[in-house]
Every structure is written in structure tokens, then in C-alpha cells.
Amino acid sequence: MMCESDNESENNSSAHISVFEQRAYIKIETIRGKTVPEIHAALNEVCGTDTVDRSTVQRWHQRFRDGRISIDNNPRSGRPSTVTQDNTNAAILATLLDEDRRITVREIENETGISKSSVHRILTEILQKRKIAARWVPHFLSPEQKDTRKDICRELLSRYENEKETFLDRIIAIDETWIRDFEPELKSQSNIWKGITSPRAKKVRRQQTKVKQMMIFAFDKLGIIVTHRVPIGSSVTGDYYKTFLAKKLLPEIRKKRPGMLQNGVSILHDNARPHIGAPVVALLEKYGWERLKHPPYSPDLSPPDFDLFPKLKEPRFPVFPT
CATH class of the missing domain: 3.30.420.10 (Ribonuclease H-like superfamily/Ribonuclease H)
Known part of the structure; x- marks a missing residue:
């Protein structure tokens, strides 16, 4: 693998493994028959805090198993070349939500490279999404x-x-x-x-x-x-x-x-x-x-x-x- 080890990265703080490089590694290891836990563990060993989330590894692992070749984000077909960056990013986020409704803002940030604040703004303002918990029901009705x-x-x-x-x-x-x-x-x-200098109250x-x-x-x-x-x-x-x-x-x-x-x-x-x-x-x-x-x-x-x-x-x- 082309990533440097943790010990080496301590001596070379400029080393950084990009999301696309990690996708390339996921693709190679998927072809080799490696499992998601094995791939994620290897990435985490080398990339540390830069490692993509395990759910991201799972998604790309499944895509490559299904025959996907490209490691790039899906382009939005049929859009004019003058489309704004926000609309392009919105298309990428919409695709991710279609694949996994439980994906978090942090996972989207790690997978796409879009900042967390931009992800949140696009989700709430452009895509008009909000994340809610499933409502518990006593029984699924026939x-x-x-x-x-x-x-x-x-x-x-x-x-x-x-x-x-x-x-x-x-x-x-x-x-x-x-x-x-x-x-x-x-x-x-x-x-x-309480005032600025007042101690914080405690309770058992x-x-x-x-x-x-x-x-x-x-x-x-x-x-x-x-x-x-x-x-x-x-x-x-x-x-x-x-x-x-x-x-x-x-x-x-x-x-x-x-x-x-x-x-x-x-x-x-x-x-x-x-x-x-x-x-x-x-x-x-x-x-x-x-x-x-x-x-x-x-x-x-x-x-x-x-x-x-x-x-x-x-x-x-x-x-x-x-």
C-alpha cells in the first residue's frame, strides 16, 4: 500500500492520504477478496484520523463488488455545464442519501470532501432534508x-x-x-x-x-x-x-x-x-x-x-x- 505508517507519518506531518486514494485501496483489496473489517483496519493502521468511516468502506466495497470501476463521485447526468457547485454537490449528496438514509454529516464529509457546514447547508436548504428518528409503533398494521x-x-x-x-x-x-x-x-x-464566576451547580x-x-x-x-x-x-x-x-x-x-x-x-x-x-x-x-x-x-x-x-x-x- 502507498500510505505511510503511523510512525513514519509522525516524522512527516505533511503526509496525507486523500479520500480518493483510500477508495483506490478499497477497490484493490475488494478485488483481492478482502472483507470490509480487514480493509478498514488496514486503512486505520496507516491513515489514522484521516481514515474514512467503516460505513463508507462498506458502501464502496459493495459498489466494487457490483462491478463499479470508477472511484470518482457519480456525475449528475443531463445537467447543463453552467450548473453551480452547490447543485453539483447536491446531486452527489442526493445519491448518497438514496444509498443510505442513515448516513451522517461526518460520513458524507469524509466520503466527498465537502465541508461539514456545506453538507449541512445543502441538506437542509437545497435538498430540504431533516434527520428524524423512526417513530416507534406497537405493531405494523396489515x-x-x-x-x-x-x-x-x-x-x-x-x-x-x-x-x-x-x-x-x-x-x-x-x-x-x-x-x-x-x-x-x-x-x-x-x-x-448563575453569574460568570459562580460555580456550576451539581446534583446527584x-x-x-x-x-x-x-x-x-x-x-x-x-x-x-x-x-x-x-x-x-x-x-x-x-x-x-x-x-x-x-x-x-x-x-x-x-x-x-x-x-x-x-x-x-x-x-x-x-x-x-x-x-x-x-x-x-x-x-x-x-x-x-x-x-x-x-x-x-x-x-x-x-x-x-x-x-x-x-x-x-x-x-x-x-x-x-x-
């Missing part, structure tokens, strides 16, 4: 489940358009969640104003308590109707949930929402097994309460999961004292 979700949403929206606020007045949303006895405050919550890092308890919440458009702590060691079964509806929720509706029972109650809860079991279905039929449809695996359409629980669990100190 096409049939997506259709069901759409149909239920349309049905609920249609009912609201026809019945207006009287439809919302009847809805009671119910769900369970784990509540911890102590939630540590966020670092930002301990921010204080505290962990979430392992003590937690299941709680059931029932609320409507006016607010919380009832909260219930499930005894530690117990679980919410169909029979337990039925008892909650009969012994906890019903009395509180009579107490806090006079007239709701006469106007009709619509229960909105998810499709957890305790909620849709035979004991609960029989009780709802006995009371004449409607059970609103809820799409499977759709917590974003559940008022507790979407609105109540995230606000309830915002770090405070303490959240629920023991």
Missing part, C-alpha cells in the same frame, strides 16, 4: 387492519358530524397504565441562573423507582371521573375490570355526572382481553352502555394514550409520594 382503522375513524367522525357535542358528552374513555412512586426530575428542570443522579402500581383511569370531556389503584400483586382480568365498572365507575357517574346515565353512556376502551371478555360485554349490555369501536393496535387514537398518560407522566418530584 392492509386489512389499515382498512379497518380507516373505516372506524370515518364512522366516528360521521357520528360526530351528525350528533355534534351530544356524541362527545356520552363518551367515557378508560384505560390502565403503570404509575411509579418516584420519577426523577429532568436535567432541564434543575436549570438555574437519581434513578426511577422500581416500585410501580397499575392504575385505572376513567374520564370524559369534562375531566377525570374516577381513578383506581389496582392492589400490588393483582392483575386486571375480565372479572376485575367488570367489578371496576360496577363498583367504582357507576357510582362515580351518578355522583359527578348527573344525567349522563339517562342520556346514554358510550365506553371507549382498547381491545385488551379484559375489556372485551364475556363478563364485561354482558355487563355493558345489562347497563345499556354502548362500546365504541376501537381499531386494533392504535394507541394514537386512544384519548388516554394520546393525551392523558403522557401529561400524567411528565417528570415531577415526586409524582406520587408513597
